[in-house]
Amino acid sequence: MKKIIITMLGLVLLASCKTQNSSDSSKENKKYRIRKDKDRDGIPNKEDHCPEVAGLAEFNGCPDTDSDGMPDKEDLCPIVAGPVENNGCPWPDTDGDGVIDKDDACPAVLGPHENNGCPWPDSDGDGILDKDDACPTVPGMSEYNGCPKPKMSVASEVSSSVSSRSTSAKVLAAKKSKSSKTKDKDEFPEAGKLTAGEVNDFSKWDYWQDMAVPVLSEYKEDWKLFPDRRVSVQLVNKNKKPVIGKKLNLLNDKKEIIWQAVSDNKGNAELWIAPKINEPFSSKKYFITDDKGKILSGNVTLFKKGQNVISLDAPCLEKRNLDLAFVVDATGSMGDEITYLQSELLDVLKKVEKKLANTTNVRYGSVFYRDHGDEYVTKEFDFSDKAVNMIKFIKEQKAGGGGDFPEAVVEALESSIDKLSWSKGNTTKIMFLILDAPPHHSKENIDELYTKIKLAAQKGITIIPLAASDTDKQTEYLMRTFALLTNGTYTFLTNHSGIGNNHIEPTTDSYEVEKLNDLLLRLILQRSTIPSCQTSSNNEYINKKIETELDNEENPKIKIYPNPTKGQINIQSNKPIDELYLYDFSGKILIRQEKLPKGTNKIDITSYPQSVYLMRCRYGKQWDTFKIIKN
Secondary structure, eight states: OHHHHHHHHHHHHHHHHHHHHHHHHHHHHHHHHHHHOTTOSSSOGGGOSSTTSOOBGGGTTBOOTTOSSSOGGGOSSTTSOOOGGGTTSOOOOTTOSSSOGGGOSSTTSOOOGGGTTSOOOOTTOSSSOGGGOSSTTSOOBGGGTTBOOOOOOHHHHHHHHHHTSOHHHHHHHHHOOTTSOOOOTTOOOOSSOOEEEEEOGGGOSSTTTTSOHHHHHHHHHHHOBOOOOEEEEEEEETTSOBOOSOEEEEEOTTOOEEEEEEOOTTSEEEEESOOBTTOOOOOSOOEEEETTOOEEESSOOOGGGOOEEEEEOOOOOOOOEEEEEEEEEOSGGGTTTHHHHHHHHHHHHHHHHHHHTTTOOEEEEEEEEOOTTSSOSEEEEEEESOHHHHHHHHHTOOOOOOOSSOBOHHHHHHIIIIISOOOSSSEEEEEEEEESSOBOOOHHHHHHHHHHHHHHHHHTEEEEEEEOTTOOHHHHHHHHHHHHHTTOOEEEEOGGGOOSSOOOOOSSSOOOOEEHHHHHHHHHHHHHOOOOSSSOOOOOOOOHHHHHHHHHOOOOSOEEESSSBSSEEEEEESSOEEEEEEEETTSOEEEEEEEEOSEEEEEEOTTSOSEEEEEEEEETTEEEEEEEEEO
16 A cells, blocks of 8 residues: 555656746747747748837738838838838829829829920910910910901011002112112111121021032132131029120130130120131130139030039129211212111101110211222221211211222221220120121231221120121121120011112021111110019010911920929920920020930029020921920
8 A cells, every 4th residue: 555655645746847948848849939030020030121020921020000012121111101212102193283203204293184284375475375276386366266366467567558559669669779879868768778687697507508518618718717616605693594694704824815705795705715717726625714814614615515504603784875976988889778767767766766765875886998990998987875866977987988899897897996985894896897898808908807897795795787788798707606606696687678679588597577767676686685683584575487486386286384494494395396496585595405205394594694596396297386484
């Protein structure tokens, strides 16, 4: 019995030991499991990228709180579901128009889904949305579907006026001799009879491409002038207003001044590298400085690689005066038109006085010239703020003398640029050079011509030549070089008036016919009107050729927006765009792009001044033209 009891006690003790061992083993296993999977998500710590917090196996143990398929550690919005392509955040709709920002071309402005989230533009501000406007870039009336009331062209108007004259009068005008006597000096025909056109070579991407190579080579060799290497500068202040009247120097790598110019009312200045044939231009680097010698740019590029846009700490110019000069060939060959020209000039003077009376102080000067051996070579009327005195001077002049074809053009430039008392202050300076013949050809005259044109650019004098009847092609070439080198434009009389002898057609693709007095007034106001410092600029005196394109624009295939803009412009087209040009309001090219793909392309004019700009886009043979306002 005793043995049985001892045996039973032994079995109980043995069972107790096994139970204790089992409990101890379980505790040990539990500790081991915790060490292997701390967050108890079933993923061992060594494989768990988020071992402190339970997660999903597909994200290597990391959680996805908002269940958007993106782990919290990579999710910028971990508690709000959003697509992976937006880093786990929902697409915003900043303007609340129902078009999410990624699909919204104007994410900060309310607009319909049909226009990609942008408001329907009204480019011309006539109250008719572009989508309903048959002429979206030209202000019009609702009864004409947003187009202006139809109007006849100037050329048709003039032709109609001419056709109303008697046949005998037209024959008499056509046969009139160059040496015939002019009317009495106090008798002038009615203004608005002469017709004219403009060729602005700054509107061309490649200069002189419209002239035949042999002819062009001959003119270059004869006159030794060939402006081709252009440095275009755009000055703007921190408020995006143009810096006007700033004197600039272009220096070579030896720090020698090679060209000087003055910024115009758009803040633009044109500098030239070796425009004279055989002039050295081996410099590897160029600099732009101000008149104090301060370097404004040490990274100067030729225009074909873009404008040199320079931002300056400069105030906005509130007012700028105008010096206006007329330099007129008064030799006998001008006898067929000089009284008409005098009438037009007098009309322009009166209109300038009226237009600028409250904003600009105007001074008037003039030089009439003939040739050596005549009654006089040059006759000057120095600048005066009394328009009546200038009118009296012009009325006293008449045509006479001359004889050979060339005239005293060099002497006329010397008198007008050197002897007239051009203002030394910040003033618009415009000189119209009216002639029908070239200078006398000699090495001395060629050198003097270059010196005077270079001096005109330095003084900020813009030369605008006006070619009268019987002007030849070499004179046209020479006058167009004068215009380029002084930031001007070339103008010419046309046959549309029926007045005077034959007028050669300019060598260009096309031009618009205007009444001469309207053309001269437009060019004066275009260059002398300065933008407001308080409001956005809207210069209305835009390039006539592009203005006509705008007037005739009916159904553009290309859409641009926003307009007005602060700088960014979207160009939407369902076809590739072969060429895109951006111009200032005078017609000068600022930007060129080519071979743009179909869809939406962008250009940025943020760095340019607040102003009116013009855009032309070509696809195939079709051009679309737009007016853009930059605020």
